[in-house]
Amino acid sequence: MSQTEDKYDDHHDGRSDATPGGYANERRPGELIFTLFLVIVSAILLLEAYGISGLKKLSSPGVIPMATTGVMLVTGLIILFQTVRLPKVATETIAKDILPIVVIVFVAILAGFSFLLKPLGFVPSAFMFLVFSIKFLSRRNWAYVLGLSLLTLVGIWLIFRVVFSVLMPAGVFPEAELIQFFRTLFAGAE
Amino acid sequence: MENFLNFFTVLTDPYLFLMVGVGTFAGVYIGAIPGLSVTMAVSILISFTFSWEVHPAIALMIGIYMGGVYGGSRTAILLNIPGAPSAIATAMDGYPMALKGKAGEAIGVTTVMSFLGGFIGIFVLAVAAPFISDFALKFQPRDYMFLAVLGILLVGSLSTGSLIKGIFAGALGLAIGSVGMDPLTFTPRLTFDLTFMKSGISFIAVMIGMFGVSEALLQLHQVGLPSIRQKIDRIIPSFGTVKKHLGLSMQTSTIGVIIGALPGTGGDIAALMAYDHAKRVTKNPEVPFGEGAIEGLVAPETANNAAVGGAFIPMMTLGIPGDAVTAIMIGALFIHGLNPGPMLMIEKPDMFWFIVGALVVANFFMLLFGLTGIKFFTKVVEMPRSVLIPLILLLSIVGSYAVNNSISDVYWMLGFGVFGYFMRHYGYPLGPVILGVILSRLLDDNWRRAIISEKEDLGRFFVGVFSSPLSTILLAAVILIFVSQTPLWAKMKSRLSSAKNRSHS
Numbered sequence: 001m002s003q004t005e006d007k008y009d010d011h012h013d014g015r016s017d018a019t020p021g022g023y024a025n026e027r028r029p030g031e032l033i034f035t036l037f038l039v040i041v042s043a044i045l046l047l048e049a050y051g052i053s054g055l056k057k058l059s060s061p062g063v064i065p066m067a068t069t070g071v072m073l074v075t076g077l078i079i080l081f082q083t084v085r086l087p088k089v090a091t092e093t094i095a096k097d098i099l100p101i102v103v104i105v106f107v108a109i110l111a112g113f114s115f116l117l118k119p120l121g122f123v124p125s126a127f128m129f130l131v132f133s134i135k136f137l138s139r140r141n142w143a144y145v146l147g148l149s150l151l152t153l154v155g156i157w158l159i160f161r162v163v164f165s166v167l168m169p170a171g172v173f174p175e176a177e178l179i180q181f182f183r184t185l186f187a188g189a190e
Numbered sequence: 191m192e193n194f195l196n197f198f199t200v201l202t203d204p205y206l207f208l209m210v211g212v213g214t215f216a217g218v219y220i221g222a223i224p225g226l227s228v229t230m231a232v233s234i235l236i237s238f239t240f241s242w243e244v245h246p247a248i249a250l251m252i253g254i255y256m257g258g259v260y261g262g263s264r265t266a267i268l269l270n271i272p273g274a275p276s277a278i279a280t281a282m283d284g285y286p287m288a289l290k291g292k293a294g295e296a297i298g299v300t301t302v303m304s305f306l307g308g309f310i311g312i313f314v315l316a317v318a319a320p321f322i323s324d325f326a327l328k329f330q331p332r333d334y335m336f337l338a339v340l341g342i343l344l345v346g347s348l349s350t351g352s353l354i355k356g357i358f359a360g361a362l363g364l365a366i367g368s369v370g371m372d373p374l375t376f377t378p379r380l381t382f383d384l385t386f387m388k389s390g391i392s393f394i395a396v397m398i399g400m401f402g403v404s405e406a407l408l409q410l411h412q413v414g415l416p417s418i419r420q421k422i423d424r425i426i427p428s429f430g431t432v433k434k435h436l437g438l439s440m441q442t443s444t445i446g447v448i449i450g451a452l453p454g455t456g457g458d459i460a461a462l463m464a465y466d467h468a469k470r471v472t473k474n475p476e477v478p479f480g481e482g483a484i485e486g487l488v489a490p491e492t493a494n495n496a497a498v499g500g501a502f503i504p505m506m507t508l509g510i511p512g513d514a515v516t517a518i519m520i521g522a523l524f525i526h527g528l529n530p531g532p533m534l535m536i537e538k539p540d541m542f543w544f545i546v547g548a549l550v551v552a553n554f555f556m557l558l559f560g561l562t563g564i565k566f567f568t569k570v571v572e573m574p575r576s577v578l579i580p581l582i583l584l585l586s587i588v589g590s591y592a593v594n595n596s597i598s599d600v601y602w603m604l605g606f607g608v609f610g611y612f613m614r615h616y617g618y619p620l621g622p623v624i625l626g627v628i629l630s631r632l633l634d635d636n637w638r639r640a641i642i643s644e645k646e647d648l649g650r651f652f653v654g655v656f657s658s659p660l661s662t663i664l665l666a667a668v669i670l671i672f673v674s675q676t677p678l679w680a681k682m683k684s685r686l687s688s689a690k691n692r693s694h695s
Contacts, residue, residue: 020351020352020355020614020617020618020619021614021615021616021617022351022615022616022617022618023617024352028615028616030612030615031615031616034612034616035616038358045365045380048380048382049365049379049380052372052377052378052379052380053377057646058641058646058648059637059638059641059642059646060375061372061374061375061377061379062377062379063637063638064364064368064630064633064634064637065365065368065379065380068361068362068364068365068368068626069361069365069380071357071358071361072358072361072362072365075354075355075357075358075361076358078354079352079354079355079358082354098612098615100410100411102410102413103407103410103411103611106407106410106579106583107407107604107608110403110583110587110604110607111604113587114587114597114600114601114604117587117591117597117600118597122588126584126588129580129583129584130580130584133579133580133583134576134577134580137410137413137575137576137579137580138574138576138577148577152577152580152581152584156581156584156585156588160238160588160592165241166238166588166592167592167595168588168591168592169591
């Protein structure tokens with residue numbers, strides 16, 4: 001397996017559960033902080049789980065949450081001790097291999113998109129999202145980016161409204177009026 | 191017998207037939223395009239089809255599942271990039287074959303072998319599931335509990351990663367699944383007294399985040415990956431080639447069905463194990479493994495498609511998913527008011543035979559689409575990632591919003607997406623998380639049922655366990671997985687293998 005991994009997977013990014021990312025004998029940049037974060041979260045969750053019903057009865061609603069968060073804390077601590085002892089990967093940095101700028105930018109764009117989704121409505125916010133992200137990734141000229149974004153958006157909107165009948169927030173975009181306009185248009189033609 | 195007639199539902203209803211066809215076609219491409227995975231597609235799709243009738247929704251998902259498991263092999267062969275996790279092993283010999291100008295032959299063999307493996311998986315499902323579900327009626331609540339734990343542990347123990355990280359991931363999933371109001375006593379659990387936590391965390395948000403967003407964020411690392419074109423000649427393999435590898439394909443299909451049927455583990459692990467098996471049993475390959483051996487294609491491709499049928503066995507009979515995709519399908523059945531498990535097979539056997547029928551149809555469609563349309567295919571796969579990634583992200587947001595029309599689901603989805611992204615980087619498997627979320631309720635209910643029936647007495651509980659052979663075996667299996675990870679086991683193993691080597695020499 002290692003031979004294919006070397007060929008295409010030099011980032012050890014854990015594409016599949018059969019070959020998870022990370023390294024067995026080395027610590028990736030930021031891994032220690034992440035593990036510490038997991039341990040702290042587990043401890044907080046365990047405390048919260050204890051608060052559900054305490055330790056009164058084996059069948060009380062808090063037992064399974066306490067057991068699972070307890071397992072999280074114990075395994076988290078074991079992983080922490082294992083990770084601390086590992087040597088750091090010499091060739092990797094956080095900025096290059098774990099959290100490059102492009103990922104941070106995308107998470108920010110996504111957060112902005114979901115924040116604007118409700119007040120602005122699906123069509124304008126999704127269009128803005130597509131334009132920003134395609135421009136940012138492809139670095140092509142604006143005509144290409146705007147055209148492609150519009151095409152993609154129309155495609156998605158049609159599929160969701162017609163095939164899946166999914167309702168997205170309308171916001172400021174006169175979606176219903178537009179559909180009604182086409183309905184009357186087609187009704188008029190018949 | 192009259193239930194068996196539902197096997198033909200898909201064949202007699204043109205709409206359903208079409209849905210399976212569309213699904214399989216889409217699946218082949220979803221599997222093939224690096225960055226789109228079946229798990230991702232099915233988890234996004236579930237939120238779009240929940241207003242549909244259950245039959246077309248399942249038909250579409252089955253098509254995507256069958257096609258997607260196969261589709262990954264195409265890009266593995268042509269570009270050395272496995273389009274889907276289940277095709278990781280396929281790249282090892284497929285790409286060297288393509289480099290030698292035998293891409294067409296490689297695709298042909300892969301397609302026929304996937305078809306063969308797919309059938310074996312479906313056949314075993316059709317024959318074994320009714321028996322298992324009869325047997326499953328005798329399962330005690332504690333047996334379900336052990337099975338759920340076993341499923342969560344298996345992913346971590348059969349993969350190349352760390353079991354302890356797998357256990358953490360599974361426990362995390364179980365904890366996520368228990369957030370919200372407890373269904374039995376109506377006590378708030380893990381809500382931190384926040385109102386928006388009371389309704390729990392939507393498992394669809396978790397799934398889309400973990401498999402959609404985190405995957406897309408990972409793909410950002412490789413936006414500028416160049417694509418390579420291969421010459422493709424004859425596709426349909428000669429009968430001789432197929433016949434020659436029939437023996438091996440039967441063995442690897444068996445591996446596929448078994449790994450698929452084990453709770454939690456699916457096609458990706460089956461393919462890797464089958465590849466290792468082929469390497470061991472093929473004494474004199476015409477071409478060495480890793481340099482374009484046909485055996486190296488036959489093994490993973492039969493196994494991963496056989497695992498599809500296998501994965502449905504525990505899902506349909508016990509309500510315990512065989513892999514991540516069937517975990518999502520259990521979610522889909524729940525949404526449609528069906529409760530997978532032994533009672534489903536008794537109350538709605540038509541559903542079972544419908545699924546078997548849909549799988550068979552999907553398998554034929556896969557063969558059809560696999561042997562045709564290669565030219566068109568190479569065009570689609572070259573779709574630039576700078577468009578693909580925004581598209582996946584957009585679909586993820588629409589999908590997570592659409593289920594409950596709630597913006598907080600979108601935030602959960604994004605949060606789990608970012609979290610899953612780090613999990614992948616640091617070697618935590620994501621399958622156990624999803625399995626945990628899906629099985630949380632089952633584990634919780636069955637634990638409480640088991641312990642209440644033993645009058646809250648742990649001693650009596652264990653007496654019960656050891657007086658039943660099934661419970662004892664299941665508990666032993668769980669313990670064995672733990673022991674197999676301790677230094678003691680490694681010592682025993684090395685001593686055993688050195689003894690073996692000595693006796694050989």
